[in-house]
Amino acid sequence: MRKELETIREIEEYLQGQLSPADKAAFEARLATDVVLQEAVNVQQDVMQGVERSVLQQQVRQAAKQFARWQRIKRWGWGGAGVVIVAAIAIAVLLKTGHQAQAYEGNGLPTYNEAGEPLWADADRQLAAQVFTIEAGRDTVLATKKGLVLAIPANGLLDMDGKPASGRVSLVVKEALDAASIMRAGLSTRSGTQLLETGGMFMIDARQGSERLQINPAAGIYLEVPTDSIKPGMQLYSGKRLADGGIDWVNPVALEHDLTTVDIHSLDFYPPHYLDSLRRWGYDHLNKQFTDSLYYSFATGDYALPEDYYDEGMYLQLPVGIERHSNLIYDFYQFLRQNMSVEEQLEEGGDSLPGRQTPRYIITRRKDTFWHPDFSCFVSPAIVQTIWSDAYQQTLVATREFEARLKVIHASGNNKLLEGYLEELERPMWQIDSAVAAYSSGNTKKQFESFAARRDGKVRASNALLLKLKAYYKTATEAHMLAARKTRDEYRRKQEQLDSIARRTTAKYYREEQRRLDSNLQQELDINLKDAYRQLGYDTVPRPLPPANVYRVQVTAAGWYNVDRMVVGATYQRQTGIFTDSITKRTATITYSPVQFTVQEKASYDRLYLYLLPDQLSSFMRVSDSSGVFREQLNSLMTYRLIVIGYRGDHAWAFTHMDVKPADYSNISLSPIGNPDSLLQRISSFGQATDLQREQRYFSFAAKDQQRRQQEVERWKLWLNTLKVLLDNEQKCSVRMYSASEK
Amino acid sequence: MDDQKILQLLKENANDKALAALYRHFPMVRKMIRNYGGTPEDAADIFQEALIIVCTQARKDQLQLTAKLSTYLYSVCKYLWKDEVKKRRGQMPVTLEDDLTAAQTTNLDAFRAADQRVRLAEQVISELGDRCRELLLLFYEQGLKLRDIALRMGYSAEHTAKNQKYKCIEAAKGRLKELQQLSPDTSNLLP
Numbered sequence: 001m002r003k004e005l006e007t008i009r010e011i012e013e014y015l016q017g018q019l020s021p022a023d024k025a026a027f028e029a030r031l032a033t034d035v036v037l038q039e040a041v042n043v044q045q046d047v048m049q050g051v052e053r054s055v056l057q058q059q060v061r062q063a064a065k066q067f068a069r070w071q072r073i074k075r076w077g078w079g080g081a082g083v084v085i086v087a088a089i090a091i092a093v094l095l096k097t098g099h100q101a102q103a104y105e106g107n108g109l110p111t112y113n114e115a116g117e118p119l120w121a122d123a124d125r126q127l128a129a130q131v132f133t134i135e136a137g138r139d140t141v142l143a144t145k146k147g148l149v150l151a152i153p154a155n156g157l158l159d160m161d162g163k164p165a166s167g168r169v170s171l172v173v174k175e176a177l178d179a180a181s182i183m184r185a186g187l188s189t190r191s192g193t194q195l196l197e198t199g200g201m202f203m204i205d206a207r208q209g210s211e212r213l214q215i216n217p218a219a220g221i222y223l224e225v226p227t228d229s230i231k232p233g234m235q236l237y238s239g240k241r242l243a244d245g246g247i248d249w250v251n252p253v254a255l256e257h258d259l260t261t262v263d264i265h266s267l268d269f270y271p272p273h274y275l276d277s278l279r280r281w282g283y284d285h286l287n288k289q290f291t292d293s294l295y296y297s298f299a300t301g302d303y304a305l306p307e308d309y310y311d312e313g314m315y316l317q318l319p320v321g322i323e324r325h326s327n328l329i330y331d332f333y334q335f336l337r338q339n340m341s342v343e344e345q346l347e348e349g350g351d352s353l354p355g356r357q358t359p360r361y362i363i364t365r366r367k368d369t370f371w372h373p374d375f376s377c378f379v380s381p382a383i384v385q386t387i388w389s390d391a392y393q394q395t396l397v398a399t400r401e402f403e404a405r406l407k408v409i410h411a412s413g414n415n416k417l418l419e420g421y422l423e424e425l426e427r428p429m430w431q432i433d434s435a436v437a438a439y440s441s442g443n444t445k446k447q448f449e450s451f452a453a454r455r456d457g458k459v460r461a462s463n464a465l466l467l468k469l470k471a472y473y474k475t476a477t478e479a480h481m482l483a484a485r486k487t488r489d490e491y492r493r494k495q496e497q498l499d500s501i502a503r504r505t506t507a508k509y510y511r512e513e514q515r516r517l518d519s520n521l522q523q524e525l526d527i528n529l530k531d532a533y534r535q536l537g538y539d540t541v542p543r544p545l546p547p548a549n550v551y552r553v554q555v556t557a558a559g560w561y562n563v564d565r566m567v568v569g570a571t572y573q574r575q576t577g578i579f580t581d582s583i584t585k586r587t588a589t590i591t592y593s594p595v596q597f598t599v600q601e602k603a604s605y606d607r608l609y610l611y612l613l614p615d616q617l618s619s620f621m622r623v624s625d626s627s628g629v630f631r632e633q634l635n636s637l638m639t640y641r642l643i644v645i646g647y648r649g650d651h652a653w654a655f656t657h658m659d660v661k662p663a664d665y666s667n668i669s670l671s672p673i674g675n676p677d678s679l680l681q682r683i684s685s686f687g688q689a690t691d692l693q694r695e696q697r698y699f700s701f702a703a704k705d706q707q708r709r710q711q712e713v714e715r716w717k718l719w720l721n722t723l724k725v726l727l728d729n730e731q732k733c734s735v736r737m738y739s740a741s742e743k
Numbered sequence: 744m745d746d747q748k749i750l751q752l753l754k755e756n757a758n759d760k761a762l763a764a765l766y767r768h769f770p771m772v773r774k775m776i777r778n779y780g781g782t783p784e785d786a787a788d789i790f791q792e793a794l795i796i797v798c799t800q801a802r803k804d805q806l807q808l809t810a811k812l813s814t815y816l817y818s819v820c821k822y823l824w825k826d827e828v829k830k831r832r833g834q835m836p837v838t839l840e841d842d843l844t845a846a847q848t849t850n851l852d853a854f855r856a857a858d859q860r861v862r863l864a865e866q867v868i869s870e871l872g873d874r875c876r877e878l879l880l881l882f883y884e885q886g887l888k889l890r891d892i893a894l895r896m897g898y899s900a901e902h903t904a905k906n907q908k909y910k911c912i913e914a915a916k917g918r919l920k921e922l923q924q925l926s927p928d929t930s931n932l933l934p
Contacts, residue, residue, distance in 0.1 A: 047864055053795070053864070
């Protein structure tokens with residue numbers, strides 16, 4: 001031994017009073033003079049006191065923890081987390097008939113051990129038994145002196161015949177949880193030749209009178225072993241008593257730990273990339289109400305085709321009305337072409353997409369795998385809707401661990417895997433993981449195998465609750481599915497209705513418009529003609545002309561007809577016309593003079609209309625603009641009133657002017673009127689009020705309907721894009737389109 | 744468990760049972776400390792500190808009980824909290840009487856001054872390697888036989904374990920000396 005260590009040994013013996021009187025005297029003599037030695041003794045004494053304090057500190061902390069655990073157990077009973085051991089796995093309790101066995105008492109032992117063998121280890125004799133009397137038919141939580149907590153479920157103990165024990169039973173625990181008691185008990189921490197790091201050792205046995213009981217393997221006894229820190233890789237070893245009184249530790253099993261539930265609404269049960277994608281597309285991915293309603297709109301579950309379409313997963317109907325509105329539908333098909341696998345049927349009619357019979361169906365198809373009834377293209381949102389609810393709070397579902405598994409299930413697209421968990425809520429997670437791994441294949445299988453290896457346990461919940469949930473699951477899922485269908489069908493019906501209304505209203509408007517224009521033209525022509533004849537000196541009431549669309553009738557005679565033609569031409573083209581009568585040499589002139597208008601901040605109006613109201617016609621003239629300038633020709637025979645109407649959102653603006661002259665009216669500034677109804681009120685005093693009001697009403701309707709269709713197309717785009725996200729899984733379904741005629 | 748039994752256990756170094764019994768008084772102390780502006784965490788710290796003091800005093804026969812053990816424990820907690828509040832500047836001053844006798848207070852003051860030195864040693868122990876710490880704890884505190892310790896810790900022979908133990912003490916002493924030189928010894932300075 002080194003000299004320094006020698007000194008340390010000597011000081012230690014001195015401090016612990018282990019020196020012989022002679023040695024002690026000699027040491028003290030040296031100490032009196034040797035300052036260095038004095039200091040060495042002081043420091044060493046400090047170290048020893050430090051050790052002492054360190055132990056005390058540990059014991060105090062231990063006591064604090066135990067106190068806290070008791071508080072928790074008192075408050076929550078079965079709930080709570082910790083290291084939990086399924087004792088049923090570890091502690092084999094056998095059935096061989098024990099004859100007259102004495103009871104456990106202090107260090108005294110019955111003749112036969114829990115396995116029915118007359119064999120006991122030194123540790124059995126060294127450690128005092130703690131005997132608890134419990135009611136076998138009730139849930140019991142108890143704690144041992146050293147802080148093991150045992151939870152014995154009702155009917156958790158079975159008699160020799162495998163029937164649940166009833167009445168009072170004795171539960172016996174011997175424990176050695178800290179290093180000192182382990183050593184005092186003569187327990188080794190070796191497994192074969194391997195040295196183990198122990199978290200504590202214990203023996204459990206259950207008896208009823210002289211009869212040995214076994215732990216119900218279906219229920220297990222739950223055991224919490226107190227620990228300062230949870231170390232990974234801790235395993236539970238079973239003790240095998242050896243003939244020499246020792247114990248060998250065998251059959252290590254990984255420890256299972258209880259799962260802690262969290263608020264189910266703080267978890268994310270959506271498919272991977274769902275929220276991401278919404279965010280990327282610019283939607284409000286944080287609005288749960290929106291994200292839910294979109295996701296659950298896929299809950300209808302009625303995509304399956306009749307049997308003869310057995311290889312095809314689902315079909316969808318496109319919005320019915322939109323093919324009537326070519327620019328929208330065109331955009332929409334452009335979108336489909338870019339985003340979906342739009343196939344042959346669509347290609348054939350490709351040239352004449354807008355306007356012609358348009359494709360109606362989108363079909364997803366499972367290409368490379370065999371069809372079977374359980375098949376799903378993606379995890380049913382109806383199921384997710386069922387479980388992502390308060391009903392499943394405090395269950396396996398409301399855990400971070402389940403959230404992680406659901407992500408993988410979404411990626412597999414397989415409903416069956418999800419159902420595996422929901423039908424086995426009472427089991428430890430790892431057992432379901434293993435079952436699901438066995439059922440699946442490929443990458444999914446690997447992931448579930450690694451889940452199973454984590455040995456995630458269960459969530460303690462009452463059996464009654466779990467049973468109720470199993471029943472609830474089917475009915476609620478069905479209900480959600482039906483509700484989703486109903487909502488969708490109602491929505492579709494509503495849209496179809498609106499489409500049909502829009503079609504009828506539009507058709508009616510155009511009919512009216514045509515009639516109005518015809519009658520305007522007729523009246524203006526009459527006025528022009530009458531004036532032309534007056535100028536030429538004929539006092540003639542003009543004959544009514546045939547309808548506008550037969551004006552091209554060839555006339556052979558000169559005279560009036562020529563005049564008529566000139567007037568008709570001028571009126572049609574709204575251009576000044578001059579005619580000289582070959583007989584009277586008099587000249588008739590129909591004068592049209594240009595007028596133009598520009599409106600201030602024209603672009604700031606959603607819609608802007610400019611009308612001229614001629615005093616002598618029964619209806620208005622709508623002036624169209626070209627590159628921001630409204631141009632028209634004024635007939636010098638009439639006076640015109642100007643009205644400009646603009647809309648910004650729900651607010652109407654207007655400008656009126658009496659007696660418009662052929663001039664350049666620039667920067668017309670509109671004044672606010674209020675809502676469109678007040679506008680209609682305002683123009684009711686005008687000459688052509690009825691037509692004008694009717695037209696404004698239609699325009700407002702058309703603008704709204706356009707908006708609706710636009711929204712409808714956006715909705716479909718979002719829906720289809722989302723569908724793509726849902727289909728992005730291992731089931732490899734894809735979207736196809738067929739023309740409507742095929743169906 | 745009555746006071747006699749608890750004191751008996753403490754003297755016999757059967758601390759865990761005694762501590763479990765003493766912990767029953769924690770809720771009372773927690774309430775007191777909360778009443779005087781402390782958090783539940785403060786209460787836990789103070790109570791543990793008080794337990795260490797009471798246990799150590801009991802073992803060394805330094806307890807001067809004038810009433811029940813629980814009363815004393817409660818008073819020690821008050822005494823410690825009063826001190827803590829004084830230390831925390833910026834907090835409102837708290838009028839807090841600890842109900843200790845003058846002798847008890849003197850005794851506690853001395854104990855705590857000495858304890859500072861021991862705390863330093865404790866810190867050194869806690870910073871030792873796992874095996875060294877376990878070896879020392881098993882040896883000194885649990886009073887286990889060297890043979891058992893060697894077996895448990897996987898040393899081939901008793902003398903190896905012994906040798907190892909001395910090396911651990913050497914390491915601890917070296918480190919402690921360093922620290923003691925950094926922080927002046929205050930054990931002899933009574934307030």
